[in-house]
Amino acid sequence: MKKWLLSALSLSLLTVLPTVVCVAETADNAKVAPPASTKAPSPASLEKTAPLVNAKAAPLTSRDNEETTPVETPEPCEGMPQTVKVEHRVQEFLTCEVIQVLAQPGSVESFRVKPDPDPSWPEKNRLGDYPIIGEAEGGKGRNLTDAEVKDLQKLFFAESSYHFGMEKRCRFRPDTGLHFVKGNQSVDVLFSFSCDLWLFVHKGKEKLEDFDPVHKKLLTLRNALFPPETSTDEN
Amino acid sequence: MKNEHRQRKMPFLVCLITLFVAFPMGVSAATLHAIIAVDTEDGTIGPSVRVDLGKMQGLVNNISQYTGLATAGRAISGNELNRRNIMSAVEGLSVGSDDVVLFYYAGHGYNPSETAWPAMNLSGDDLPLKTVRETLKAKNPRLLIVMADTCNAPGSGGGFDARDAGKANNYKVLFLKYRGTITASSSEPGEYSYSNATIGGFYTNAFLNSLTTELVSNQTPSWDAIMERANAPLNNGSQHPQAKVDVKLIGGAIGNNPDDCRNPPNCNGSPVFSAPADNMGTCQKRYRRGGKKCCLDQQGKEHCWSLTLD
Numbered sequence: 273m274k275k276w277l278l279s280a281l282s283l284s285l286l287t288v289l290p291t292v293v294c295v296a297e298t299a300d301n302a303k304v305a306p307p308a309s310t311k312a313p314s315p316a317s318l319e320k321t322a323p324l325v326n327a328k329a330a331p332l333t334s335r336d337n338e339e340t341t342p343v344e345t346p347e348p349c350e351g352m353p354q355t356v357k358v359e360h361r362v363q364e365f366l367t368c369e370v371i372q373v374l375a376q377p378g379s380v381e382s383f384r385v386k387p388d389p390d391p392s393w394p395e396k397n398r399l400g401d402y403p404i405i406g407e408a409e410g411g412k413g414r415n416l417t418d419a420e421v422k423d424l425q426k427l428f429f430a431e432s433s434y435h436f437g438m439e440k441r442c443r444f445r446p447d448t449g450l451h452f453v454k455g456n457q458s459v460d461v462l463f464s465f466s467c468d469l470w471l472f473v474h475k476g477k478e479k480l481e482d483f484d485p486v487h488k489k490l491l492t493l494r495n496a497l498f499p500p501e502t503s504t505d506e507n
Numbered sequence: 508m509k510n511e512h513r514q515r516k517m518p519f520l521v522c523l524i525t526l527f528v529a530f531p532m533g534v535s536a537a538t539l540h541a542i543i544a545v546d547t548e549d550g551t552i553g554p555s556v557r558v559d560l561g562k563m564q565g566l567v568n569n570i571s572q573y574t575g576l577a578t579a580g581r582a583i584s585g586n587e588l589n590r591r592n593i594m595s596a597v598e599g600l601s602v603g604s605d606d607v608v609l610f611y612y613a614g615h616g617y618n619p620s621e622t623a624w625p626a627m628n629l630s631g632d633d634l635p636l637k638t639v640r641e642t643l644k645a646k647n648p649r650l651l652i653v654m655a656d657t658c659n660a661p662g663s664g665g666g667f668d669a670r671d672a673g674k675a676n677n678y679k680v681l682f683l684k685y686r687g688t689i690t691a692s693s694s695e696p697g698e699y700s701y702s703n704a705t706i707g708g709f710y711t712n713a714f715l716n717s718l719t720t721e722l723v724s725n726q727t728p729s730w731d732a733i734m735e736r737a738n739a740p741l742n743n744g745s746q747h748p749q750a751k752v753d754v755k756l757i758g759g760a761i762g763n764n765p766d767d768c769r770n771p772p773n774c775n776g777s778p779v780f781s782a783p784a785d786n787m788g789t790c791q792k793r794y795r796r797g798g799k800k801c802c803l804d805q806q807g808k809e810h811c812w813s814l815t816l817d
Contacts, residue, residue: 343529386733435701437703438702438703438709438742439551439555439656439701439702439703440552440658440700440701440702441613441616441626441656441658441693441699441700441701441702442550442617442628442657442658442660442699442700442709443615443617444614466617466660467658467660467699468699480551482746500807
């Protein structure tokens with residue numbers, strides 16, 4: 273009798289245990305963000321890179337992931353020209369500090385960048401965390417014209433240029449970047465055409481969003497700055 | 508005399524208890540192997556992927572509860588998410604001939620060209636969805652479901668609620684009475700896959716809603732119907748899920764009419780839904796060549812895919 277009970281109990285335990293173990297395994301997975309790949313630049317490539325005017329600190333955060341919730345209309349940013357209209361959702365996303373630089377830049381430089389971040393590069397040789405490709409390899413483009421800047425500002429400041437409240441499941445791997453300078457302030461804007469994402473970097477803080485609706489317009493600008501035959505194919 | 512009678516009955520009772528524990532609901536000795544690989548800690552999509560993880564775990568629990576399938580689950584997430592760990596879990600599966608295998612991936616992805624299915628964009632080496640499917644298929648499970656909610660574009664790289672349980676009978680039909688392979692991804696070649704932190708992946712949500720519709724149905728549930736409904740365009744028509752459904756109903760359905768098949772041409776065949784359409788997201792020029800659909804991306808690089816799902 274005891275033997276029967278004992279064997280039944282053992283069998284039951286043997287049958288139940290695997291399921292219990294599996295459930296525990298599912299619940300206890302540790303979660304740590306994977307580290308960014310780091311590649312040290314060669315001294316030769318450092319010499320060739322185009323130096324930047326304003327140094328930038330390491331980025332802190334990634335994407336605007338918060339839900340889109342209706343909020344009160346924000347006050348327009350100070351010191352903005354009457355002709356520049358920034359839609360409310362865009363103002364919340366970019367913040368006035370960034371908008372003030374994007375709206376009235378003294379100059380806008382263009383660069384080709386490596387698709388993987390590498391904070392070990394000197395700040396003057398990267399946009400955000402993304403190393404600038406050497407000048408000899410076509411990494412430095414021309415400055416944007418006034419007309420190009422105006423067109424770009426219209427795209428930056430229109431809510432319809434973005435996909436707020438959702439994200440895409442492909443990685444941000446930029447190939448082109450712009451450096452907006454206004455006095456001692458600067459904003460970097462990086463473009464990932466393989467995932468239609470743009471990243472705004474100001475004082476080390478990153479803001480990532482989709483630009484799907486204006487893909488073609490940005491591509492036209494990119495191709496004007498860096499004609500396709502000289503563009504990288506690293507994405 | 509009474510004691511003698513009790514002692515004679517005891518082994519029978521012990522056997523019954525053992526059987527009940529070993530085979531809950533007295534339905535099946537088969538196992539549901541679930542491998543859920545999810546990029547929960549990504550700075551961009553992590554919140555939406557965590558929503559997907561919760562939903563898929565709810566689904567696995569429900570399947571087990573209503574079919575009696577034993578569960579052997581493994582979630583690979585966070586810094587454990589890499590090719591080596593996924594392939595180790597996939598290759599390490601010991602699959603019986605009556606088992607069900609579910610592989611689900613939510614994270615970054617891209618299309619590596621030459622196939623309609625995406626590759627998982629993992630830290631370190633990437634992993635094509637097709638590699639996972641072929642490895643699992645070689646183990647001959649009765650039913651294999653391989654799906655990915657991820658981008659499928661060229662480059663380098665209020666939904667389902669576990670309480671919406673559906674009918675136990677419908678779970679049994681779908682997971683105990685079907686044989687074959689289902690391969691699915693959230694977008695066609697050249698397209699992105701979208702998500703948000705509220706509902707998770709748009710495709711995962713659509714798939715689970717479609718599955719729920721079938722689970723609560725009074726008709727015999729059908730994988731063809733589930734995948735066809737789940738393939739409806741998403742995000743204002745910019746995302747087209749795709750699925751290859753190569754399954755058939757085996758034996759008699761449980762409690763329902765086994766001949767009740769709502770997609771007669773697809774009942775015994777291998778329907779292919781949603782072949783690549785003419786809307787590749789990052790393609791600048793589209794054309795067909797040698798039985799394949801091709802596109803030139805903005806850098807002039809050519810990408811080609813088979814017109815039928817491989």
